[in-house]
Amino acid sequence: MSNLSELLPSGGGQNLVEFVASGTLAKGVPVALNSNGTVSIVTSSNIASLIGITAKAIANTATGDVNVWGGINSAQSSLTIGTDYYAQTDGTITTATGGQKLGQAISATTINMRNQP
Numbered sequence: 001m002s003n004l005s006e007l008l009p010s011g012g013g014q015n016l017v018e019f020v021a022s023g024t025l026a027k028g029v030p031v032a033l034n035s036n037g038t039v040s041i042v043t044s045s046n047i048a049s050l051i052g053i054t055a056k057a058i059a060n061t062a063t064g065d066v067n068v069w070g071g072i073n074s075a076q077s078s079l080t081i082g083t084d085y086y087a088q089t090d091g092t093i094t095t096a097t098g099g100q101k102l103g104q105a106i107s108a109t110t111i112n113m114r115n116q117p
Contacts, residue, residue: 015071015113019051021058028075029054030087030102031066039066042100044089050100053093053111069116072106079105 022038025031030053031039032046042050051066053073058064067073076093079085086099093102093111103113 015052015068016055016065017052017068018063019058019066020063021060024060025054025058025064027054027057028073028077028093029091030093030100041091042087042089043091047087047089047100050087052113053087053102067113069113071113072110073113074107074110076105076109076111079108079111081105081107085111 019039022034022040025041030042030050032042032049033039033051039051040046052068052071053066053075055065055067055073055075083095083105085093085095085102085105086097087102088094088096088099101114103111106112
């Protein structure tokens with residue numbers, strides 16, 4: 001095998017769950033579980049309900065895939081291998097430690113998500 005993509009199933013790996021989106025969600029963004037069972041982009045008011053990262057873009061009210069805790073998300077870009085990444089309250093994923101830790105980059109496009117906090 002020559003690269004990581006040969007080892008991982010398309011869509012980003014295990015722990016892939018379908019959710020209905022509340023709002024339009026881009027691929028690779030951190031999402032929180034709402035009380036009605038939908039997911040929305042992480043904000044300062046819902047970061048405690050962070051559940052995972054979108055595997056693909058999801059239109060408002062459509063059903064789409066989310067890589068949840070313990071999964072592997074391959075919808076990123078420009079990651080540094082071996083670096084920890086965090087969900088920020090503005091819905092971004094960065095190396096800044098001020099947000100909730102998601103996991104560690106295992107390739108330039110893939111985060112190995114930690115187990116549920």
